Amino acid sequence: MSDTSQNKSHVKQLSIMMFLQFFIWGAWYTSVSLFMSTQGMEKDIYWVYTAGPLGAIIAPFFIGLIADRFINTEKVLGGLFILGSASMLILPQLAGPGKSSIVNTCILLHMLCYMPTLALTASISFKHLSDGVKQFPIVRVWGTIGWIAAGLLISFLDAEKTALQFYIAGGASLLLGFFCFSLPKTPAPLKGEPIKFKDLIFWDAWSLMKKPSFAVFIISSFLICIPLAAYYAYLQNQMSAMGITNVAAAKTLGQGSEIVFMLMMPFFFRKLGVKKMIAIGVFAWAVRYALFAFGASENLTMMIYAGIFLHGICYDFFFVTGQIYVDQASHKNVRNQAQALNIFWTQGVGLFLGAIICGKFYNAAFGDKSGINPENLSLWPSFWWPLAIMAGVILVIFLLAFKHKDDPKAEINH
Incomplete structure (x- = not known):
């Protein structure tokens, strides 16, 4: 097989892999709270949304100790997806x-x-x-398409409140597990090399915290992840109370906008720079929560859809720009550790604490009442407003304390 044909084959295989990987996540993540609410488990929803962050916290240790040293990557992937399917199918x-x-x-x-x-x-x-910078975004976008496809399927099957969503996720995970064994052979990159404990705890990257702007970025990123956890865990309950029946499909509007704004990132990056883009991302979180608060009525569904559509700005301008900033702010020798440190504090510790804190807010706002009951729509603003205000306060702190100066020669290679 020629190099060109082999590369096309790899792009196809990896695109299928990405599609199924995010299909699995999208099949249950936006609707499990509705399932739990209808099964008398509404007060414990937030614990489900601590699972992903805990996985994000533990993942670097698993990868550093096992996946990078002993077993081919495609075999590790296959084993993980098959094991992961078992708990979904038995649930x-x-x-x-x-x-x-x-x-x-x-x-x-x-x-x-x-x-x-x-x-x-x-x-x-x-x-x-063959060209990761140009080809990886093409492969990765299939993951977003997979998430959208999962949401549309769940809504088409009216499975938001049933256990069918877990069978779909588990079946897709099992399928992907076996598919991974057909991926190109990829030997463990650090096979035979000694384990360095300091790499597992991002030892060298911690020195970046001595830079005031980097420290402000990490602390602000960690703090903003606390209120943003509410979007993933609870918005669908309000949508159900408002009479929106295709909740999983409706929330895929956010992933659609994510694709749009991702394509526009290079333009905005050149025009606005890191600080303004991150600030706009944080501001968008505050605005969307205000929209959810104002839209807590059966007649104001457009406000909810507008808040969902802001996901492209909320996610791309905040998370993706943050990754770009970390890349620019760190030396190439510690760049991987710096990115891992960023993920640890945001998608790990930040979202973990965020899920718990937002869960406490939710339970305090509704007490013994159900958030999916239309009669309790008037209680939703008391849940969203404290989170919107929190995002606003973090935005002010970030704007005052973050002093980063953009490199005019910097380019987006993500």
Whole structure:
């Protein structure tokens, strides 16, 4: 096979991998709270949304100790997806009204298998793409398409409140697990090399915290992840109360806008720079929560859709620009550690604490009442406003304390 034909084959295989990987996540992540609410587990929803962050915290240790040293990457991926499918497929058999501990345990086991695959699929892609900078975005966008496809399917099957979503996610995970064994052979990159504990705890990257702007960025990023956890865990309950029936499909509008703004990132980056883009991203979180608060009425669904559409700005301008800033602010020798440190504090610790804190806010706002009951729509603003204000305060702190100066020669290579 010629190099060109082989490269096209790799792009196709890796695109299928990305599609299924994010299809799995999208099949349950936006609708599990509705399932739990209808099964008498509404007060414990937030524990499900701590599973992903816990997986993000543990993933670097798994990858550093096992995946990078002993087993081919494609085999590790296959094993993780198959193991992850088991807990998803068994969840409906064990779960029932009020059995939130079983649901939480099954989701946690699944995410402990799933989260390490995010870094591994990226690494296997860059290993086998002839031009990773240009081709990886093409491969990665299929992940977003997979998430959208999952949401549309769940809504089409009216599965937001049923256990069918777990069967779909588990079946896709099992399928992807076996598919991974057909991916290009990828030997463990650090096979035979000694384990360096300091690499696992991002030892060298911590020195970047001596830079005031980097420290402000990490602290602000960590803090903003606390209120943003509410979007993933609870918006769908309000949408259900407002009479929006195709909740999973409706929330894919956010992923659609993510694609649009991702394509526009190079333009905005050149025009605005890091500080303004991150600030706009944080501001967008505050605005969307205000929209959700004002839109807590059966007649104001457009405000909800507008808030969902802001996801492209909220995610791309904040998370993606943040990754670009970390790349620019760190020396090439510690760049990987710096990115891992950023993910640890944002998608790990930040979203973990955010899920718990937002869960406490939710339970305090609704008490013994249900958030999916239309009669309780008037209580939703008391949930969203404190989170919107929190985002606003973090924005002010960031604007005053972040002193980064953009490099005019910097380019986006992400």
